[in-house]
Amino acid sequence: MNLNIRTATPADFDAIWPVFHTIAAAGETYAYPRDIDRDTAYRLWMERPRQTWVAEENGTLLGTYYLKTNQPGPGAHICNCGYMTSPDARGKGVATAMCRHSKKTALEFGYKAMQFNFVASTNKGAVRLWQKLGFEIVGRLPRAFNHPAHGYVDALVMFQWLENTHE
Amino acid sequence: MNLNIRTATPADFDAIWPVFHTIAAAGETYAYPRDIDRDTAYRLWMERPRQTWVAEENGTLLGTYYLKTNQPGPGAHICNCGYMTSPDARGKGVATAMCRHSKKTALEFGYKAMQFNFVASTNKGAVRLWQKLGFEIVGRLPRAFNHPAHGYVDALVMFQWLENTHE
Numbered sequence: 001m002n003l004n005i006r007t008a009t010p011a012d013f014d015a016i017w018p019v020f021h022t023i024a025a026a027g028e029t030y031a032y033p034r035d036i037d038r039d040t041a042y043r044l045w046m047e048r049p050r051q052t053w054v055a056e057e058n059g060t061l062l063g064t065y066y067l068k069t070n071q072p073g074p075g076a077h078i079c080n081c082g083y084m085t086s087p088d089a090r091g092k093g094v095a096t097a098m099c100r101h102s103k104k105t106a107l108e109f110g111y112k113a114m115q116f117n118f119v120a121s122t123n124k125g126a127v128r129l130w131q132k133l134g135f136e137i138v139g140r141l142p143r144a145f146n147h148p149a150h151g152y153v154d155a156l157v158m159f160q161w162l163e164n165t166h167e
Numbered sequence: 168m169n170l171n172i173r174t175a176t177p178a179d180f181d182a183i184w185p186v187f188h189t190i191a192a193a194g195e196t197y198a199y200p201r202d203i204d205r206d207t208a209y210r211l212w213m214e215r216p217r218q219t220w221v222a223e224e225n226g227t228l229l230g231t232y233y234l235k236t237n238q239p240g241p242g243a244h245i246c247n248c249g250y251m252t253s254p255d256a257r258g259k260g261v262a263t264a265m266c267r268h269s270k271k272t273a274l275e276f277g278y279k280a281m282q283f284n285f286v287a288s289t290n291k292g293a294v295r296l297w298q299k300l301g302f303e304i305v306g307r308l309p310r311a312f313n314h315p316a317h318g319y320v321d322a323l324v325m326f327q328w329l330e331n332t333h334e
Binding site for chain 1: 191194197198199200201203238239240241242243244245279280282284285287305306307308309310311312313314319322324326328
């Protein structure tokens with residue numbers, strides 16, 4: 001795979017939206033309304049974060065991620081990222097590549113740690129991947145994720161200190 | 168104490184702001200920028216939440232709190248609250264009264280649980296109070312809170328399932 005990760009432009013949302021919409025509508029992994037509209041999604045994915053990236057192969061979007069400050073003030077040294085891989089591109093290491101890229105970027109931006117606030121515990125592939133990439137489960141929110149098939153399942157808080165850390 | 172808790176109006180922010188500003192500037196308990204300006208504070212405390220309340224005694228503001236949905240979509244059954252007690256009114260049970268009020272309101276609004284995302288572990292009085300009021304520590308974020316006196320200290324995630332629960 002020859003993946004190119006670059007900063008997203010507003011025009012990239014044409015390719016991002018079908019991926020975002022599919023993942024949000026499934027309701028299995030992200031805390032977005034399942035019926036989210038395109039404008040709201042644009043605001044949440046492209047405008048509210050500090051920066052958004054796309055991962056492409058030969059000009060085709062395979063994934064996208066954002067980075068933002070997780071909490072202002074006394075928590076501002078910790079960032080939060082969200083990653084989406086195109087359903088057509090699963091199993092190719094796109095999420096791994098984006099996560100590695102995000103950790104490097106986070107350090108360049110001056111963050112000391114990264115936190116995922118709300119990982120559905122049923123999303124075992126993602127949990128394993130984040131653990132492999134150095135994240136620890138630091139919290140378990142009981143029945144905090146309303147899964148369309150499994151009902152109320154636990155959500156996990158995952159965390160990694162980045163500064164002076166090497167994979 | 169004859170505390171009256173009622174929905175805040177925009178005019179109440181004249182009395183809320185000195186309390187908010189003092190607490191934010193101290194930087195010891197809330198994840199707000201220490202140099203936050205009044206307009207930003209108004210947006211965060213009065214506009215972004217689903218609703219905001221004031222706690223008064225004889226027309227004097229002793230405390231204020233907000234309630235909002237903590238995560239949209241699959242997490243929308245959980246709310247988040249933030250409470251501020253006037254420094255002049257500490258030790259009178261204002262936070263306890265506001266928290267009890269918020270738990271009742273949360274159920275009326277249809278929420279099933281309440282979560283505090285970022286409680287400074289050094290804020291032992293608050294941690295003890297939330298535990299007394301039924302919250303459990305469900306997560307510990309290592310060195311996630313940059314305390315002005317103690318440096319990087321852990322932040323706690325606290326959680327309470329409300330539905331079918333009685334104090």
